[in-house]
Amino acid sequence: MATLQDIADKLGISKGTVSKALNGAPDISESLQKTVIDTAVEMGYRKIQRSGKSRRLCVLIQRMEYQAPGAFGYDLILGFRQMAEPAGYTVDVIPVTEGLQHSLSYDSFMLQYNYLGAFVLGFSLEDPWMKEFPSSHTPAVLYDNYVSANPCMAAIGIDNREGMELAVSHLKSLGHRKIGYLSHALDSHIMQVRLDAFLKTMKQQELSADLSDTGSSHYTSCCVEKHLPRLLSEKQATAIICSHDLIASAALVQCQQMGYRVPEDISIIGFDDLPICAYTSPPLTTVRQDRLQLGKSGYYALESLRNQVPIGTLLLHAELIVRNSTGPVKPVR
């Protein structure tokens, strides 16, 4: 690992100046600081925490609500902090704009702000830092994302394959054979994983389904106004599984507006078990993600990476919460 002296030698400046630049001393110009940080990252320099100094972790968050109880990210962050803070860490929550990602590399950002590791939430495959993660040096745990072959990176989430098996088995046991799938746009890892899990599970359970039995869009309105009617009329689906609860709750309302009763005519299943699921009409059957435990497990995985235990993937069991949006298939008249 490179030392302060190595960086100083490479740049032809003193070790003291390197140290000041890395610690953001006010008498170092911004451009010199940037040069020093970029060089330090390039040379694989990592700060060593000395006892007595504060130890800092961050949650990097994109496209995810987290500021109120019930918001998707809230419990993830709470679980993470419930483990990290008693262990002596300070945890900062940082909404990461694309601008920030373009202006600084991930490793530079972490070094500049003195973070030892990150819990990364809500990144899409298009996020600039996602392209850096395969070769980054600073430990990160990615929720619902996956980076192969970098021992600094771990992936956590629920076992979506298992969740889909629970959903399809439940519908099959109720007599459903024609099942459609509605999804958010496939530009995120997790949406690709769930679609793949749907198609594989249907095949495994000997129910026919191909891409024409699915529909995806960035817009919930497009899912429920365009794809849902097509799945119900052309494909004669009697049940719809949705990639997450918000689409499921919109599909539920749309079915009712189209004159279908839920669950007598159409059964609907969501994913996530957001608090709203208990309050839709009828309450929504859904695949539960235990977000508090996911947050705690995220901390465990990050701490493992920092201690050279090369965790790559940690998946929690999925759980099907059966409420009233699913019922026996309607007998053919």
Add this chain to the structure above:
Amino acid sequence: MATLQDIADKLGISKGTVSKALNGAPDISESLQKTVIDTAVEMGYRKIQRSGKSRRLCVLIQRMEYQAPGAFGYDLILGFRQMAEPAGYTVDVIPVTEGLQHSLSYDSFMLQYNYLGAFVLGFSLEDPWMKEFPSSHTPAVLYDNYVSANPCMAAIGIDNREGMELAVSHLKSLGHRKIGYLSHALDSHIMQVRLDAFLKTMKQQELSADLSDTGSSHYTSCCVEKHLPRLLSEKQATAIICSHDLIASAALVQCQQMGYRVPEDISIIGFDDLPICAYTSPPLTTVRQDRLQLGKSGYYALESLRNQVPIGTLLLHAELIVRNSTGPVKPVR
């Protein structure tokens, strides 16, 4: 959860007799003890550990050497014990015969011998207890096996898909295009996973491969005497990936006996990084499993299950150890 009184009521005997039977008191007949244990298991009874009592875990092991350093299971068990014993557990290592599995159910065994959880090594898909695990109530962590949808069960291992990607990428970067695969018989979960990973990775890397480019057998001799010559002559493979190091080291010797040089004519890659890999001639390139860390992670997963953190899958990063059994593809003359 059922209580001692519930069991006593069901059987029409006293609570004291139930307690004695569950604790193996000498004045209780064997047949009454069996009836009490079977009923307790059926009713979902679990012993509660009182402080001061010894807390016991077990390693259940089948078809795996473990009694000497260097044996495959040795480090797995060592890592598990290195975590469990300082935490106050006694760990028993129990070779599980098929006879034992037929004579007692898994839950009954665990209850009768007072074990709170198990680390399960080397089970094949044919093992009787594998059929019970989907509905068992006693926490278990399965190495290189997978049980879906039972929150008492977790799977641990390395990320075999990632390991296969590292192996294929390495060969591709050396110019290899025709790659064969030799495997132990496909009656274990892990052999199925690795074969599937081989075919998927080849496709992903735009190299052609189907089942005819692979060979599997219970017998290493059949793999290297029947399948290996076929892959080299009919399929013109210039590199062979093997499902584990023992087949790889046998394939290496067989290639040399057939007049091929390794790696000048044929490259060979194993899986596991057993200690022998450094001492074959030439030393074997292989995908490493960090067995000590896997053992430690096994303990972590079991402790999580016992604390209602529903870990389903925990995979460690794979690592490719490049030695001298792989080299650039031979130029076509």
